[in-house]
Amino acid sequence: MLENRRFVIIGFFAVVGLIYLARLFYLQVLDESYSIVSSSNSIKRVIEIPFRGQIYDRYGKLIVYNTPVYDLLVTPNKARVPDTLRFCRVLGIERRDFDSLMAAASAYSRKKPSLFLRQLSKEDFASIQDIMVDYSGFQFAKSSLRTYTAQTLANTLGYVSEITKGQLEKQEEPYYRQSDYIGQSGIEKIYENELRGKRGTKFVMQNVSGVYKGPWKGGELDTMAVAGANLYSGIDLEVQQYADSLMANKVGSVVAIEPSTGQILSMVSAPTYDPNILASRFFSKNYTALVRNPYKPLFNRPVMASYRPGSTFKLIQALVALQEGVVTPGTGFSHANCPVGCHNHPATSTVALGVTHSCNPYFYHLFRRVMYNNNISNTFKASAAGLEDWHARVSKFGIGQQLGIDLPSERKGNLPDKKYYDKIYGENAWKFSNIYSISIGEGEILITPLKMANVAAIIANKGYFYTPHVIHGVGDSKKLDPIYRTRHESGVSSQHFAPVIEGMIGAVEAGTAKNARIQGITVAGKTGTSQNRKGDDHSIFIGFAPAENPKIAIAVFVENAGFGGSAAAPIAGLIMDKYLTRQVSNKAMEKRMKEMNLMSKVVLTDQQRAMLKPDTTKKKTPVITNPAKR
Template identity: 60%
Template sequence: MLENRKWVIIGVFCLVGLAYLARLFYLQVLDDTYSLGASKNSIKRVVEIPYRGQVYDRNNQLIVYNTPVYDLYVTPKQVKIPDTAAFCRMMNVSLPEFDSIMGLAKNYSPVKPSLFLRQLSKEDFARIQDALVDYRGFEPVISSMRTYPAHTLSNALGYVSEISKKQLENQDIVYYRQGDYVGHNGLEEQYEEQLRGKRGVKFMMQNVRGVNKGSWKNGAFDTLAVAGQNLITGIDVEVQKYADSLMQNKIGAVLAIEPATGEILVSVSAPTYDPNLLSSRFFSKNYRALIKNPYKPLINRPIMASYRPGSTFKLIQALIAQQQGSLLPTTVYGHAGSPMRCHCRGGNNLRGAVQNSCNPYFYYVFRKFLYFNGEHNTFKASAIGLRQWHDMAEKFGIGDRLGIDLPSETKGNLPTPEYYDKAYRGSLRWKFSNVYSLSIGEGELLISPLKLVNLAATIANRGWFITPHYIKGFGKAGVGLPAEYRERHETGIDYKYYLPVIDGMRGAVAHGTVTPLANIAGIDLCGKTGTSQNNKFGHKFDHSIFIGFAPMNNPKIAVAVFVENAGWGGKAAASVAALVAERYLKRKTEALKLDAQVKASNYLPPVTSLPGFKKPVAPKKDTTQQKPAPKPMMTATKPKPVMAAIISGN
C-alpha cells in the first residue's frame, strides 16, 4: 500500500515538471511575442530636473525667476548621423564646434549622456524637434534659465552655470551629472541645496528609433520632481536699484542693514553688471569679457574688498577707551605734541572730537589706552596695551569673518602684538611710536565694508549686533532662518558709553565734517566720515568713507559707503549714504540737488592707472637713417625717499 503511494507522488511531480518544461519551450521557442517586444522596445530612465527656487525681496517683489528652456544631451556610442554637415546647419553649430563637443562627450563617457547644446528656447526646440527623430543618440531635457527682472544685485546673487569637472569629482554623495547646472558664488552657491530642489525619475518605453511608447508600468516606479524652495531675502529692491544709480561711474560699495535684525537691505558692488549676462547661452563669452574688464566688476566688494577704515575707526577707539576707564566724555585734548595734522582748532571733548574728527585727540586716546596698564617698561606696556586693545576691538566683529551667508568673505586684519613682534623681529623692538597710525584707522588695519556697516548697526543698537545676512526665510519670512542669524552678539561696552559717541555722530552730520546738503531734513542721520589712505598705483585721491544710521533714536537703517579715489569722506560717501537712508525711510527722494550732484559725479580712475595695466609696446622704428640724439645738458638725479605724512583722516 505504501509502495503504491510512493509511485503516485513521484508521478505527480513528474507531470508538474513536464508541464513547466512544456510551457518554457512554448514561450522561448514557439511564441515570438516577447522577443519581438524586446527588439522593438526598451526601458529608458529619464531624469526630471526640478525648477530652481525663485528669489524675492522683503516686499515679495521677484528678483530671480526661471524661464523654461531645453538642453540637448548626447550619448556618443548611440550616435548615428547620416549627414554631419546638414546636422550642423540644423543645430547652428560649425563643424569644428561639433567635433570639439563630441570629443569632450566621448572623453567623459561613450555610454553616458552629456551636454551637447544648452538653453535652447521653445522656438529653437520646436524647429528641430521633428528632425531629431532621424538622429539617434540625442535627447532633449526640459531645463530652465535664470532670469533677473530687476537687473541688479548681480554680485550678491551669484550665477548658475555648468558644473565643473572638479566639483563632479569631489561630490560626497553623487547627485550631479556632467552638464548639470549648479550655483556659483553669492546666494546661488550658499543656498544651492535648498534652491536646487529634488530630482524626479520617469521610466519610459521606447522603440528602436527612440520614439516614446508611453510610461513603463503606468508610472508605478516614477518619482515626481520637487521644485526648489523659494528664497525670501531682506533686500529692498527699490532702494537697491536707487543705490545702483548713485554709484554709476564710481568704484566702491554700498551696504545697508536693518540694525534690529541684521537683515541686509542694500548690497551694491560698483561697478556692477547685468546678471542676465551670465544666464544665457553666451555665458563663456560674457564671463571672459567681465574677467578682462579693468574695473573688476566680478569682485563682490562689500565682502571681499579690504580697506583701511580711516577715521571711522575712531568710534571704536572712543568706546573701548571709555570702557577701559582711560577716557571720559569730558576729557579734552589739544593738538600740541601730536605728530598728526588736523583741520580743526583742537581743545575738543569726546563729542567734539567725534564731530570734528580730530586726529590729535584720538592719537592721545590711543596712547593713553596702551599705557593705562601701569607697566613701566615702554615696550612691555605697548604689547600689553595692544593685546587688550585687540581683544576689545575684536568683539565688534573686526579682524575675523562675521559669518555672512555668502562665500568668499575676507577676514581683514586687526594687528596683534605677535604681528608686530614678527614685523620688528622681536617683542622688545617696537612701541607706541611704531603703531600710532592705528589710532586713526590707518597703518596695518584692513576692514571690509561689511564690517563697517556692522559697526554702524552695533552703535545704533547701543552695544549689540546680529550677524548681517541676506536670508529672511524660505517660502515666507522667518521660516528656515538659521539660528546664527537670530543670535545677539554683545560687545561688552556699557550702554552709557555709546551716548556721547552718538551725540558726536549726529553733530558730524548736522554741523561737522559732513557736507551740509547731506543733512537731509526728516531723517536725523548720525554718522562718521573717513578718508582712507590710498598710496598704491599712483592714485591722486584717497578713498571716501562714511558710516551711519538713521534716525538717531529707534534706528531703522545702518549704512556704510566706500567710494574709491573720491577723496574727502564727508562729500562723496556721506552724500550717497544720506540719499540711500532718505529713500528707505521716506520711500522717495526729496534732496533733489544732492541727488543730481551725486549722479553727475565721476570718480572712475583712468584705466592706465589701474593695477595690471600694461602699456602697449610701440613697434620699433628704423633708426638706421636717423642722426644720434644730442646729449642732455644735465642728468636728473633720483629723489631721495621721504616719509609720507599721515593725512587728515576726517
C-alpha cells in the first residue's frame, strides 16, 4: 500500500519540474521585456566628443583653435585627502569650496567619478600633477577649450558654452546631452553642425556600480569620432585688429566687404571683449559681467543695431530716381520751396553735386518727383502708389529685410511702405508732405551697419551684390553655400551709377567726407549724420576704394560722434588704407582716432549708470594662480 505513495512523490517532483519549466519558458522566450532592461543596465553608451573645427582668416592665419585642458574628477568613496589645507592651497581653492565641491560630488554618486574642477590649463595641470599622486581618488580627464589667437571678433565668432536646459528640451532629434557644449552665438552657432564634427560612440560594459568593464562585443559596434570641419573666413585679421584699435573707446560698428565676392573683410562691434574670457572656466562670472555692462558688449551691433541712415541714404534715393527717369544726371534743384534746411554750399546743378554736398533740398525735390511720378491726380492716392513703387525699388538694395549673412539675429531694420503709413495716418490720409523726411534718410527708415556696407558694395559693383558672408569655405573642400555665390541685382542699370560715384568721389575730395581721403588712392564715400532722440547724432560713413576698381566697401557707424565727417569718415579711410596698402599714411589722423574717447557721450539710463560704478564686492582671486611660485 505505502509503496504506491512513490507515484505521488514522483508525480509531485514532475509537477514542480513542469511548473518551473513553464515559468522559465515564459520569462525567457515569451516575455521580451527582460532583454531590454538587461542591455540598458549593463551596457553603457559612451560618447566621444571630437575637437571642434578651427577657423582661419583670409590669408590662412589661425583665428580659433582648441587647447587641450584637463578636468579634475573625484571618486568620493576613494578620495583620500590627508591634509586638506595643502590640497586646497595647491589647487588654489578655499576650504569651503573644497567642502562644497566634495559634497556635490558625493551627492551625485560615491562610487562614480564626478567633476571636481573644470578646465585646468596644461600649465596648471603640469604643476599639480606631481603633487596629486599624494591624493588618491582623483583623476584627470582630457577635454578642450576654444582658444583665440587674437583678442578680437568676439561677437562675430560667438562663443561656445554648456547647453541650456531650454535648448536641451527644444532640440528636434536628441543629439545633445546635459553638460554638452554648443555654439551659442555668432559663427559658432550658425556653423554648429559643421564645427561639432561627428561624435564617436563606444559601447562599454559596466558592472552594478557603473565601473568600466571593457568594450562590449569587442567594440564591433563602436564608431570613431571625427573632428569638426575647419572654417575659412574672409576676415583680414590684421585689418580687423587695426579697426578694433580705431574703435577703442567708442560705441559703434565697422563692416568691410570685398565687393566682388561679398566676403566680410572686417567686422567690428564696439565695445568688444576678449573672446577668450568666455572660453575659460570662469565663463559664468565673465558672462554675467558682460551682460551687466551698460555698453552691451554682447550686442552684435553690425547686424543687430538699427540706425537711421541719414544722408548715406541719399545715394539710394539718387539711384532710384535715375532709374525711374525722374531725373537725369544733369538735373538741378534749388533750395527754394523746401521745408528742410541746408548749409551753405555751391549750387547743386547735377546729381553728382547733390551727392557731393549732401544737399537736403535737392533730395527733397528728387524724392517728391519719385513719389509723384504717375498720372494720378489725387495727391493722397498718388503718394501711396509712388511709395509702393519706391519701396519695391529700395527693397532690392536689401533695405528693410534680412540680407542672410551667416550670423544669427540679423535685424531687418525698417523700410516703410504704404501699409506702414496707413496704419499711422489712416488709408489715403497721408501724402508726400507727411513723409518727406525719409527723402534724406531720417524719419522711419532704419538700417543696420551691415546693410549700409552692402549698399556701398552695390555701388562699388555698379548694380549687384553677393550676400555678405563671414565664412567662404567649409571643410577641406572649402564648400560654400550656393546662396553666397548667387549674384543679386539691385534693379538699377549700371550707367546710372556713374553720376552717384562721381558725387561720392567729390564728397571725399572736396565735400563732407574729406577726412576719408587716402594718399594716392581715389576714395568714393558719403557721410551721414543720423539723428537720434537721446543725445548727440551718430556719425556714419559708407564708401569704397579704389573708386576705379573697388577692392573694399565699407560702412562705419560711430554713436554720438556727431557729423559723419568727424569720426566715421576718417576711421573708414584709415581702415581702407590699411587694407589696400598694408600701411597707413595719415599717422596724425590715426593717432587722433585712436585717442578719441566718446564713451562719456553715450546716453545711459540711471540704472545703467549705476552699473558703471566700481564693483565694491569682494574680488575673488582666480582659483589657480601658478602654485609653483608659492
